[in-house]
Amino acid sequence: MKEYKAWHVNGFLALLAAIISFAGGIALIVFGSDQLDPNIFLIVLGIVLEVIFIVAVSSLTIVQPNEAKVITFFGTYVGTVRDSGLWIVVPFTNKKKVSMKVRNFNSQTLKVNDAEGNPVEIGAVVVFKVTETAKASFDVDNYERFVEIQSETAVRHIAAQYPYDTFTDNDVQSLRGNADEVAVEMMNELQNRLAVAGVEVLETRLTHLAYAPEIASAMLQRQQAIAIVSARQRIVEGAVGMVDSALKQLAENGIELDEERRAAMVNNLMVAIVSDRGATPVINTGTLYS
Numbered sequence: 555m556k557e558y559k560a561w562h563v564n565g566f567l568a569l570l571a572a573i574i575s576f577a578g579g580i581a582l583i584v585f586g587s588d589q590l591d592p593n594i595f596l597i598v599l600g601i602v603l604e605v606i607f608i609v610a611v612s613s614l615t616i617v618q619p620n621e622a623k624v625i626t627f628f629g630t631y632v633g634t635v636r637d638s639g640l641w642i643v644v645p646f647t648n649k650k651k652v653s654m655k656v657r658n659f660n661s662q663t664l665k666v667n668d669a670e671g672n673p674v675e676i677g678a679v680v681v682f683k684v685t686e687t688a689k690a691s692f693d694v695d696n697y698e699r700f701v702e703i704q705s706e707t708a709v710r711h712i713a714a715q716y717p718y719d720t721f722t723d724n725d726v727q728s729l730r731g732n733a734d735e736v737a738v739e740m741m742n743e744l745q746n747r748l749a750v751a752g753v754e755v756l757e758t759r760l761t762h763l764a765y766a767p768e769i770a771s772a773m774l775q776r777q778q779a780i781a782i783v784s785a786r787q788r789i790v791e792g793a794v795g796m797v798d799s800a801l802k803q804l805a806e807n808g809i810e811l812d813e814e815r816r817a818a819m820v821n822n823l824m825v826a827i828v829s830d831r832g833a834t835p836v837i838n839t840g841t842l843y844s
Contacts (some may be wrong), residue, residue, distance in 0.1 A: 555688035556776025559750070560625045560633025565614050565640035572610035579603030622684075624650040624691045634687045645671040652687045656756065661706050663762050666713045668729065676713045676729070677762035678737075680705045680744065694751045704747040712740045718765065733760055 579600040587595030594694050615635065621633045626648045635641055636654070643649070663677045682701060682749040684690045690697040719730045727735055732762055748755060763772075 555631065555684075555692045557686050557688040557732075558633050560635050560643060562615075562635050562637070562641040562643045565642040568610050568614060568642040569640065572607050572614070575603040575607040579607060583808030594660055596616055609645045610642070613642045614640065614648075615643055615649045616640050617727075620653065620655045622654055622687045623654045624652055624687050626650070633690065638689075650691060652684055652690055653695060654684055654687075656681060656683045659705055659763065661702075661709055664706060664709055664713075666710050668713060669715060669717045672718055673762045673768070674708060674718050674729070675712065675762060675766055676760065678705070678709045678740065679759050679761050680755060681757040682748070682753050682755050684752055685754045689750065697751045697753060700751050701753060702746060703731065705744060708740055708744045708747060710744065712736060714740075718763075729760070729763055736760065788806035 559829050582596045582600030582603065586593040586600060614627075615623055617635055617638050621638070621639045623643075625632045625635065626645055627644055627646070632644055632647065634652075635643065640833065659680045659682065661678050661680070662694070665673055665675055665677050668674050680701065684697065693763075694700045694787060711772075716727055716729045716736060718728060720726045720728045729736055741755050744758060745755045801820075
């Protein structure tokens with residue numbers, strides 16, 4: 555279905571004509587029937603005015619701001635009215651209201667498996683609006699329900715493409731570490747799914763992300779262990795750089811150390827820098843060799 559503009563004109567004149575027709579028709583019927591010799595002409599004219607009143611009333615429709623009316627005439631789509639106000643359209647038509655407002659859909663918390671097979675709980679909010687009223691009305695059964703189902707399907711599919719988190723490879727995107735990128739990909743996929751319903755996706759965001767309760771404690775320990783290893787690796791890299799810099803400065807100042815003293819100095823510096831506790835100084839009253 556393709557949306558197009560329906561024929562419509564100002565409805566206030568039609569409303570005025572309908573009121574006049576109704577009042578005039580009643581008056582003519584009463585006046586024509588009140589005589590001893592009924593005036594058939596007046597009665598017929600009154601009935602005609604009442605028919606005109608019924609036709610005029612059936613053609614009136616009110617369109618609110620940020621709303622559209624989809625007009626169908628005995629099962630045939632004749633167009634859409636988007637302009638707000640009182641309008642007269644084709645008589646004896648069905649006028650279905652479609653909201654053009656921006657709306658939110660907050661998905662339920664879904665339990666899915668991430669790319670590593672870990673069960674996670676995930677939820678998202680989808681901001682959308684209807685842009686094609688004909689598609690929203692005729693191409694899907696219920697576009698609001700369609701948005702809900704497709705949104706949850708997209709959330710499940712995207713969650714399965716990424717691991718929950720990663721500490722070892724910075725090039726790998728994760729649900730927790732790359733929330734913006736995941737949201738953009740989810741929006742693109744959801745837009746492709748909802749195009750058939752004439753719905754535009756304005757924004758998607760993850761609102762809930764956590765490990766499933768049955769593995770939450772174990773995964774927390776895993777995260778802590780990986781974080782500790784990663785932090786230790788950074789500390790060791792920094793310590794090696796500091797020790798190398800210290801040895802170079804000693805050499806530049808003319809202080810020469812043999813291999814054994816150099817190894818002892820490296821050992822002491824590494825222990826002092828890498829240790830997670832304060833170093834306890836030890837005074838050596840002898841020499842390195844005694």
